[in-house]
Amino acid sequence: MTDANGVERCEYCHIHQEIVNKVEGTMPEDEILYDLAELFKIFGDSTRIKILYVLFESEMCVCDIAKLLGMTQSAISHQLRSLKQSKLVKYRREGKTVFYSLADGHVRTILDQGMEHIAE
Amino acid sequence: MTDANGVERCEYCHIHQEIVNKVEGTMPEDEILYDLAELFKIFGDSTRIKILYVLFESEMCVCDIAKLLGMTQSAISHQLRSLKQSKLVKYRREGKTVFYSLADGHVRTILDQGMEHIAE
């Protein structure tokens, strides 16, 4: 068992052609799986998770989020940028202030399912 | 607006005490939010996503997964370790071979919700 070129490896493994066919039939495109991973990376940071939880309660401006989380405006703004790019939050401008809110019902479902998982 | 010590920042922000109370009442413990982020980090890599998708179809040994994904045994084994530690996969030994399978229904829900999100 040496490399990934599949010539002389693992001759005794239990894989069958039917399973290979099944897997290759149902597996989404590589690019989609890559995008999916990119999305979950966004959830993979506790600062961003906290921002999302805060926004469950109310739309809020950058400065307020920073105060609530005890972090700098810059750090929060950078993270909101990621969340915005992933379409997890949306925003509206009101004068100098920008209000952020959740963009999507999936956010709650995903976080809830994650919570259920770690609660076990 | 300078630091995170909240003395002379953003006096004109629209935050209200009622919202602060509401947020602080519903926000889970820091440690839980940290664990939640750790869980989503696991989903935040396309190799691990692929492994999970492969396991939707059938339990499978390390070598077979490596072959299906065109990657080395070592790389897959390292990633299975992460998935195991997060209790996303389980395994059973059968002689020399170790078969991995999904541990949990949440995995499917989380991936499906993520898919729905990026499909929009």
Place this chain on the structure above:
DNA sequence: ATAACATATGAACAATAGCTCATATGTTAT
């Protein structure tokens, strides 16, 4: 015991990501 095989793991390296700092952009009031 020895060889062959399947899997696991530690070290090292390259790539990625989050925070800070300084500064830019955009808005409002004077």
Place this chain on the structure above:
DNA sequence: ATAACATATGAGCTATTGTTCATATGTTAT
């Protein structure tokens, strides 16, 4: 136009992470 404020952003630094390589562990057959 200028000042004050809220937010955005680029560069730099440090920490983290995925893969490779070499090797260790565990199982089976001889």
